[in-house]
Amino acid sequence: GEDVEQSLFLSVREGDSSVINCTYTDSSSTYLYWYKQEPGAGLQLLTYIFSNMDMKQDQRLTVLLNKKDKHLSLRIADTQTGDSAIYFCAVPFSGGYQKVTFGTGTKLQVIP
Amino acid sequence: EAQVTQNPRYLITVTGKKLTVTCSQNMNHEYMSWYRQDPGLGLRQIYYSMNVEVTDKGDVPEGYKVSRKEKRNFPLILESPSPNQTSLYFCASSLLRGSSTEAFFGQGTRLTVV
Numbered sequence: 001g002e003d004v005e006q007s008l009f010l011s012v013r014e015g016d017s018s019v020i021n022c023t024y025t026d027s028s029s030t031y032l033y034w035y036k037q038e039p040g041a042g043l044q045l046l047t048y049i050f051s052n053m054d055m056k057q058d059q060r061l062t063v064l065l066n067k068k069d070k071h072l073s074l075r076i077a078d079t080q081t082g083d084s085a086i087y088f089c090a091v092p093f094s095g096g097y098q099k100v101t102f103g104t105g106t107k108l109q110v111i112p
Numbered sequence: 113e114a115q116v117t118q119n120p121r122y123l124i125t126v127t128g129k130k131l132t133v134t135c136s137q138n139m140n141h142e143y144m145s146w147y148r149q150d151p152g153l154g155l156r157q158i159y160y161s162m163n164v165e166v167t168d169k170g171d172v173p174e175g176y177k178v179s180r181k182e183k184r185n186f187p188l189i190l191e192s193p194s195p196n197q198t199s200l201y202f203c204a205s206s207l208l209r210g211s212s213t214e215a216f217f218g219q220g221t222r223l224t225v226v
Contacts, residue, residue, distance in 0.1 A: 006154075008152065040219075040220075041219060042116075042217030042219050042220055043155075043202070043204075043215075043217045045214040088155065090215075100145075100157070100215070101157075102147070102154045102155035103154050104152060104153060104154035105155075
């Protein structure tokens with residue numbers, strides 16, 4: 001199956017950029033996803049990138065995909081205290097959506 | 113409002129006492145899934161269902177059962193809970209086909225087995 005790795009914790013100062021990294025093993029995934037989990041809540045889709053793209057920008061969010069290295073990253077510009085949450089990358093197995101494998105989640109702490 | 117509803121939100125039970133966590137979605141999604149979330153392990157898939165009467169094991173199915181008798185409901189059953197099933201559980205639903213469809217998650221059920 002899929003193996004998806006993330007670092008567990010990231011701390012940044014308010015106003016700085018945050019970069020959350022994710023590595024995976026299965027290269028046949030069609031879409032790769034980032035989800036955000038706020039305290040006490042379920043996961044919500046934050047953004048996604050199609051596997052034939054290298055970069056996708058959506059307001060303060062930039063997703064970078066390096067297929068050769070199987071590396072996905074999420075950059076949050078001008079990080080705010082409201083961005084404090086756990087961020088999960090999610091990779092569908094073998095191109096389908098059925099067996100999505102989530103990373104371990106990166107807890108982002110924003111220091112005022 | 114489009115949503116996935118799980119009940120209960122919190123549950124404390126004793127070892128061996130059967131329990132059911134309910135999950136219901138109002139978006140007519142074919143695909144539903146159960147995950148457990150544990151510190152340092154992320155989300156692990158327990159079971160999933162691609163349609164009514166179609167279910168399959170995820171990565172950690174041992175000790176769990178599911179059923180999909182109706183499209184909107186996907187209950188998670190623990191026949192004989194054990195302390196290692198203490199965890200935070202999430203139900204999710206989405207459209208089935210592999211487009212960029214969003215997975216909608218419930219609010220979670222925190223289960224403690226003593």
